[in-house]
Amino acid sequence: MTELVQELVNGVSLGSTYALLALGLAMVFSILGLINFAHGELVTIGGYTMWTLFNHDFPWPAVLALTLVATTLAAVAMERIAFRPLRGASIATLLITSFAVSFFIQVSLQIFVSAEPQGIGVPDWTDTVWHAGDVSFPAVKVITFAVTIAAVLLLTVFLRRTLLGVAMRAAAEDFDVVRLMGVRANVVVVSAFALSGLLAGVAALLFFSSAPGVDSGVGTPLVINAFIGVILGGLGNLYGAVIGGFVLGLATSLLDANLHGTYTQFSQAFALAIVVGILLLRPQGLVGRTEGLT
């Protein structure tokens, strides 16, 4: 029993990271039809920012703020430089471009920053572990979950209560009509990228608080898992993406713990096979995309 609870705690924490990234991916996808593989590199950039700042003895609140600024700016720059010239291109063209951007950032980091993994000097309090009975609750994992839920709630308020949020939801439904209503397309698109960058920054802060270090390739497996989460939840559905992320985190954690021997390494393959199965049976995802961005 305690083992199961422990696996659930781990799964929820893992799922939170996936959910945050899946949320950013889904937001950009719903508006532009772009699966942004370079989304993982935003996390990597966040990681390198943390590494640089902690090495220069910045206090952690400053690191927190500056990391979020860095990933948001990186996302906006990505949109401006790489994706804006291709607005309206096919999904394959956009996907190739996002691969290109992803490799470009990875190679630049390798050449200009560091080819070796770098440890991040996070504050000691991130090692705190709380206990309840036999189940241990590492502080970082609890915070990860709480922050994820808070981020989702804040985002909901933003999307429902602000003019820009409503415009973004509408753009996910029908971009042309939104433009006819007098909303500037670039404002909506840039906001979507900025928000996805902000969410990636939050994910980076949480992820690197417990990860052993940062290297240029750290974003790839993260973005792949987030991508699986997005599909699980239904492409373009934000709540679906969050649920998909959590389902994937829980499934991976439970499969990892309960599959025996060599099968453990296949847990991700099982998850992906399930994804393909879901696409076949329910192309609209687990939750469905009828509601668009909400």
Place this chain on the structure above:
Amino acid sequence: MTRIRRYWAVESALGTLPIAGGLLLVAVWGWTWGGDESKLSHFFINVVLVVALQLFSGNSGILSFGHMAFVGTGAYLAGLLTIDPALKSTFVGLPHFLATPHWYWLLALLAGAGAAGLLALVSGVAILRLDGASAVISILSLLLIADIVFTAWTGVTRGAGGLYPLPSEATITHTFLVAVAAVLVARLFKDSRTGLLLQASREDAFSAASVGVAVRQYRVRAWILSGMLAGAGGALFGWWITTITPANFFLEPTFALIVMFIVGGTRTVGGAVIGAALVTLVQEELRNYEDRSVDLGFLTLHRLTGLTQFALVLMILVVMYFRREGILGRRELDESLRSLVRRPRAAPR
């Protein structure tokens, strides 16, 4: 659109002559004029791989991000079938039917192609029911699944440590012959009834379906044939590089393959070959500078890791921005040559 003529097969086979001639020149360069055989073999292997991708994606219009799954399947199976059994006896957990054989290269290549074709059959029936974004995403998922299986199935693939030593069967002669065969198959398919109907569905799937084109069925046929060619190319690739790891069949090579496909022009077999030539040039010539430090005067770069990748990124971006149809555009080499020679006919109507 080309009409189906009576002797279309002869005509389109003859149409591959400019490409085949070009490939023969490259081979002769290697055989007699001292061209670097390893580099030229790499070129021929890239030709096989990109022509395989062109066969499916060029005709159907669905860009495949999953072909490296077939390439990997072909490489692992053909590699295992040709490694010396004495060496294989030291591999722990290798199934018996893979541990004993020591096959002739062509047989192993066909086996690799067959296995890849089988994977294509199984995956195609499932994936190609989907359309548009879902199809692209499912094909990408196939690549992700294949990578996990290659990494995790250590009994057969040796996992991330790599399978080695594969025999160096990818000589310039072998790769040349397979490349010419692949070009011929792709061109014949393109001009065949199935190929033409598939191209019609690429232009407008709904219109094609409305006049009775069984779009899905033709897509699956192309997918299987394309998978088999990719498997054959994979077999050669394994023998060329002699140590294969799952990373050889994951995102970076997928990207390189797509660059080859797009740079030359997606609609033609000739474009695919030109793309292969350009990418091979980049891969082979920049390799010498990878991991080397460079002094630019104002700053010193310690390790140019990923330089090849960087060049490929630049190539694709340039083509995407300035010439989306690729270098060759819509017409095959022989078709362009013919229209140069012949005076343009008066336009119909």
